Amino acid sequence: MATILIHHDAVSAASATAKRLLDLLVSKPDASLGLATGGTMEQVYAQLIERARGMNLSFAGVKSFNLDEYIGLNADHPQSYRTTMSKLLFDHIDIKPENTHLPRGDASDPAEEAKRYEAMIAELGGIDLQLLGIGLNGHIGFNEPSSSLGSRTRIKKLARSTMAANRRFFKPDETVPTHALTMGIATIMQARKIILLATGASKADAVAKALEGPVSTSCPASILQFHPDATVIVDEDAASKLELRDFYESIHPGGEEVYFVK
Numbered sequence: 001m002a003t004i005l006i007h008h009d010a011v012s013a014a015s016a017t018a019k020r021l022l023d024l025l026v027s028k029p030d031a032s033l034g035l036a037t038g039g040t041m042e043q044v045y046a047q048l049i050e051r052a053r054g055m056n057l058s059f060a061g062v063k064s065f066n067l068d069e070y071i072g073l074n075a076d077h078p079q080s081y082r083t084t085m086s087k088l089l090f091d092h093i094d095i096k097p098e099n100t101h102l103p104r105g106d107a108s109d110p111a112e113e114a115k116r117y118e119a120m121i122a123e124l125g126g127i128d129l130q131l132l133g134i135g136l137n138g139h140i141g142f143n144e145p146s147s148s149l150g151s152r153t154r155i156k157k158l159a160r161s162t163m164a165a166n167r168r169f170f171k172p173d174e175t176v177p178t179h180a181l182t183m184g185i186a187t188i189m190q191a192r193k194i195i196l197l198a199t200g201a202s203k204a205d206a207v208a209k210a211l212e213g214p215v216s217t218s219c220p221a222s223i224l225q226f227h228p229d230a231t232v233i234v235d236e237d238a239a240s241k242l243e244l245r246d247f248y249e250s251i252h253p254g255g256e257e258v259y260f261v262k
């Protein structure tokens, strides 16, 4: 079972997530970070930038691999995840642009691009810490329900609910892409450490299903129950449907990690 940390609010949950990223970078300045997009991550990246500045922390040795990218959008498209990541993070830190990796949404052969991306992650040594959000339907990356738990980076059709949720990032006259290239569930599970961050009441059902339901393709995030080093950071709203909430809070009051001292 993952470590479940319930924070009072979304700001505190994002702050705890940013702190874990910083702790890793302090101990391993050349870490490989698996990054995610989505509204939930905006606060994490804002805090990461601010705190890294305060600590004079360099990202010059860091490599990053994003989970996914829309098919059909070139890197410069305002809604591409490449542009989003530049705006939210890359433009504000000293990470080397050549060390920031996302699948190429405008590749002429997306299936080949998926294979290239998967192989590149392995060739560059894999991912030390993968950051994840969770979709309303329990997706991680763009692995929608029914995704194989053994899947690798590939083309995925987006669920209607995902397209509706992502509509808010596009202008009214723009079409929301229907397909994406996404790391697979097995790709994600190979990360040495995983942090899933979920905030807000709209995520409460997905969080409960992922953490307390059966491990099933109907909720891709439930696979984290099998990961040896997964931490799920939530705010009280996202935790509101957890049956064992009291128990999790008794182990980690206020979302703090408490260790036994012999």
Ligand code: PGA
Residues within 6 Å of the ligand: 037, 038, 039, 040, 041, 132, 133, 134, 135, 136, 139, 140, 141
């Ligand atoms: P959100 O997306 O942070 O915008 O809610 C999360 C996700 O779909 O993985």
